[in-house]
Amino acid sequence: MSLHKLTGTLCPIGPFEFNHALRFLAKFRPMMGQQTIEDEGLTKAFYVDGKIALFNVKSVGTPDAPEMRYSIWSEEKLTADEQKKAEDEITFFLSLSDDLRPFYQLAETDPQFMPVVGKLYGYHQVKFSLTAFENACWAILSQRNQWSIALAMKVRMAETFGSSIKVDGETHLAFPLASQLADLEADQLNEVVRNTRKTECLLSAAKAFATVDESWLREAPYEQAESWLLEIKGIGAWSASFVLLRGLGRMDHVPLDEKALLEATKRVYGRDDLTHADVQKLGEHYGEFAGYWAHYVRVAG
Structure with missing residues (x-):
């Protein structure tokens, strides 16, 4: 069967470092085998209005001037509206529209967390999946x-x-x-x-x-x-x-009483005496970015 192919560009909100997302996906066990990571690109099957398709996306920009190029293959030709929906789905999956700058500004007053920001600078949360x-x-x-x-x-x-x-x-x-x-x-x-x-x-x-x-x-x-x-x-x-x-990317609410998060926070902050109440207080500092703080802690810790 001959396939239809579309190409285009996506413009993430910087800073954005795609390699962090690729490293996360490479180690994320629940999704292992459901995508291909090679040549600094991501290839993954997905649905566009219920139609099976495949996308490949690569970074062609820099962390502070990010740009992504994509290719989409489909068995049925996608309309202009469907191509826009496909772009939106990829953008959402990779959280390309998340603005991390306010999050990083809050981290500047959290010196024990700043090394994590340095390590993961430009990492936008990759959603669990496309649905x-x-x-x-x-x-x-x-x-x-x-x-x-x-x-x-x-x-x-x-x-x-x-x-x-x-x-x-x-x-x-x-x-x-x-x-x-x-x-x-x-x-x-x-x-x-x-x-x-x-x-x-x-x-x-x-x-x-x-x-x-x-x-x-x-x-x-x-x-x-x-x-x-x-x-x-x-x-x-x-x-x-x-x-x-x-x-769903709802980063404004996050359960801060998980045992795994507590253990990761202890490692990141170098304190074995931390309690769930301490984690709650640390997370509250980040307000609507508490989810990002917790995700960074778990990825780094």
Whole structure:
């Protein structure tokens, strides 16, 4: 099948250092095998208005004058509106529109954190995936489960129900959309997941996400988006905050009482006596950037 190809440019808000994002993705276990990182570029399958496509993006600028060039391959020709949607999805996934300058200004009064800023200068959070639904599925699959087993479940779901596109002889796989799972019978999904409880929760998530515009979850008042997520079977308070932060980029609210964050903060700040209350106080200094502070601490620590 002959493919259609589009090219273009994206202009991140500086500072932006793409190599930090690539290093993060290379080590991010839940998404391993779902993208290709080579020649300082990222190649990943995704959906544009429900159509399978593939993008490759590379940095051609500098951290303080950033510019990205992309190529998109698709089986069906994309309209101008669809190309704009594809650009928006890539921009959102890589958080290219995040302005880190106010965050860095706040860090200037936090001397123990400034080395982390120096190490990660220009790192914009990479979202968990291109859909919050995939993030929610991972939250369900990884609950009270070994990571290797959860990852195997996720891979089987992608292979069985997802879509793929072949470019230059290589097949690229995308995790299924909510709409691709919502109408499945429980037995069909459980044959792949092999866990009845998780199957029930995954179907609940699929039916919910299939009926919502994800842009609403990104922009609605935080409490409303959180309440909507909590209606999904298997999504509790921690999972909801996880999806809001890592899947939807809601950096204004972040759970600062996690054990993993506490341990990372101890390492970054060089203090073994820190408590959850101390982490809360450190995070509060960053206001709407508390999520970025916590993400930087976890990546560096």
